[in-house]
Amino acid sequence: xxxxxxxxxxxxxxxxxxxxxxxxxxxxxxxxxxxxxxxxxxxxxxxxxxxxxxxxxxxxxxxxxxxxxxxxxxxxxxxxxxxxxxxxxxxxxxxxxxxxxxxxxxxxxxxxxxxxxxxxxxxxxxxxxxxxxxxxxxxxxxxxxxxxxxxxxxxxxxx
Amino acid sequence: xxxxxxxxxxxxxxxxxxxxxxxxxxxxxxxxxxxxxxxxxxxxxxxxxxxxxxxxxxxxxxxxxxxxxxxxxxxxxxxxxxxxxxxxxxxxxxxxxxxxxxxxxxxxxxxxxxxxxxxxxxxxxxxxxxxxxxxxxxxxxxxxxxxxxxxxxxxxxxxxxxxxxxxxxxxxxxxxxxxxxxxxx
Numbered sequence: 156x157x158x159x160x161x162x163x164x165x166x167x168x169x170x171x172x173x174x175x176x177x178x179x180x181x182x183x184x185x186x187x188x189x190x191x192x193x194x195x196x197x198x199x200x201x202x203x204x205x206x207x208x209x210x211x212x213x214x215x216x217x218x219x220x221x222x223x224x225x226x227x228x229x230x231x232x233x234x235x236x237x238x239x240x241x242x243x244x245x246x247x248x249x250x251x252x253x254x255x256x257x258x259x260x261x262x263x264x265x266x267x268x269x270x271x272x273x274x275x276x277x278x279x280x281x282x283x284x285x286x287x288x289x290x291x292x293x294x295x296x297x298x299x300x301x302x303x304x305x306x307x308x309x310x311x312x313x314x
Numbered sequence: 315x316x317x318x319x320x321x322x323x324x325x326x327x328x329x330x331x332x333x334x335x336x337x338x339x340x341x342x343x344x345x346x347x348x349x350x351x352x353x354x355x356x357x358x359x360x361x362x363x364x365x366x367x368x369x370x371x372x373x374x375x376x377x378x379x380x381x382x383x384x385x386x387x388x389x390x391x392x393x394x395x396x397x398x399x400x401x402x403x404x405x406x407x408x409x410x411x412x413x414x415x416x417x418x419x420x421x422x423x424x425x426x427x428x429x430x431x432x433x434x435x436x437x438x439x440x441x442x443x444x445x446x447x448x449x450x451x452x453x454x455x456x457x458x459x460x461x462x463x464x465x466x467x468x469x470x471x472x473x474x475x476x477x478x479x480x481x482x483x484x485x486x487x488x489x490x491x492x493x494x495x496x497x498x499x
Contacts, residue, residue, distance in 0.1 A: 194451035196339060197392035199435035206430070206444065206451050213444050213451055215432040241431045248432055297434045 164260040167278060167287065170235050171254035172220045172228065178259075178278050178287045185236040185247055187256050202295045207249055209236065216249045217294045222273065223286075228253055239290045241297070248294050263287055326424040331445075333418035333452065334403070337394035340418055340452055342445060343403065347457040350404040354413065357402055361385065366472045369465055375473060376411060378404075384469055385411045386460045392440070405457040409466060423447065426454060 166181035188209065193216055195205040204216045214236060220228045231251035238245045263276040275289035330345040361374040364384070371390035376383045383404065389396050399413035423445040429438060439459045444451050461469070 196341075196451070196453045197394060197440075198433055198437035199393075200433050200437065203432050208446055208449065208451060211446075213427050213430065213446065215430040217432060239432070244431070246431055248430075294432055295434050296431050297438075 163262075165263055166258060166260055167263075168235070169257040169259060169280070169285065170250065170252045171256070173224050173226075173253055175224055176283060176285050177223060178261075178280075178285050179235070179237055179290065180287065181258060183238045183290065185238060187233050187235055188249075190231055190234060190251070200295050207234065209247070209249070212247060214247045214249045216251065218251050219288075219293050220251070222293060223288075237290055239294055239296070241291075248290065250294075328422040328424045329426070330420065330422050331454065332403075332420050333447075334401075335415045335418055336388040336392065337397040337415065339392070339394060340450075341388075342423070342447075342452045342454045343405075343457065344454070345420060347406050348403050349406040350402075351417070352402045352404065354399055354402055357385070357411075364469060364473055364476065366468050369468060372461070372465075372469060375469070381409055382470070382473060383409050383411050384461060384466070385413060387413045388460075389413075389415075391460055405460075408457050408460070410457065410460045412460060421447065423454070 167178040168181050168184045169176050169178050191207050191209070193205040193207055202217055202219075204218055206213045206215050208214075216234065218227055220226065228251050230253065232254055233252050233256070234249040235252050235256060236247050236249050239248045259278075259280055261278045261280055263278055265276055266274045272292040273289050274286050275292075276287040278285045278287060331342040332345050332348060333340055333342050335341075357374075357376065360376050362377070363373060364375040365373060371387045372384045373387070374385040376385060385402065387396075387399065388394075389399070397415050400416055401414050403412040403414060405412060426443040426445050428443050429441050439462065440453075440456060441459070442454045442456045445454055446452075
């Protein structure tokens with residue numbers, strides 16, 4: 156038996172990774188932008204490729220294709236910039252996608268116990284069953300957030 | 315009636331930084347954190363070798379007054395390909411000297427953005443944050459992020475062991491010399 160999470164329709168953005176489509180709740184999406192230069196520097200978080208500059212913010216690029224479709228993306232058409240929650244804080248992350256994105260309204264079915272942690276629900280759309288992504292489980296982040304060490308707003312340099 | 319004087323926006327606070335190169339990668343460090351910049355050749359007489367199997371990035375130590383300052387190879391610290399270092403930064407209020415390839419330039423930054431939380435490993439210790447300069451993003455290093463207290467403890471212990479071994483060796487040599495001279499008398 157499946158449970159319907161909401162009787163009302165919710166808005167989702169469908170994104171494409173290779174041949175597959177996935178969904179993210181629309182209220183988590185900031186914008187869809189053309190690929191821009193990725194700045195890389197040494198770090199040990201393998202899921203993060205680098206960062207891009209967007210509207211004065213420095214946004215990490217997380218290629219989630221390896222986890223979702225089993226291989227990294229060879230080409231990318233857009234970055235879907237989404238809000239990722241870290242406890243009570245949110246930050247932007249850029250997800251490379253391979254095709255156009257689409258805004259739809261649909262009902263979401265809650266995940267079952269056997270679904271992967273990155274699945275926050277399921278949609279049925281145009282004959283496809285589509286995973287709704289839980290970005291907090293899909294993209295990296297510290298397991299415990301100390302509010303004092305992780306400011307939400309960009310800091311001004313202090314001499 | 316006098317017209318209102320225009321309101322001046324406060325000038326953004328800025329911080330002087332040094333951009334430096336390690337294996338082709340550009341980093342920034344606050345110039346206030348750099349006590350000395352020296353050529354690598356000027357260190358050669360003052361350094362002593364030190365080694366610990368888990369800390370390959372540190373091969374030398376310099377005595378400065380009461381303190382031992384450990385020389386960290388920045389390329390090895392960041393996991394970058396090795397490159398011949400040319401300069402050493404002695405970092406203020408730390409026990410670290412940093413081997414780097416060269417200085418790119420001195421400039422100032424007006425904004426330091428905290429490292430995004432998606433970065434969740436050692437880089438959170440390495441960097442104070444990121445800054446955007448000339449449409450590029452540069453990581454700003456944390457001077458005390460090159461050697462953790464645990465690593466300093468290991469290096470101090472290693473240095474202490476080597477000093478003890480040296481003292482024993484000298485004592486044995488002196489004893490041998492004394493024995494030899496008593497035989498000759």
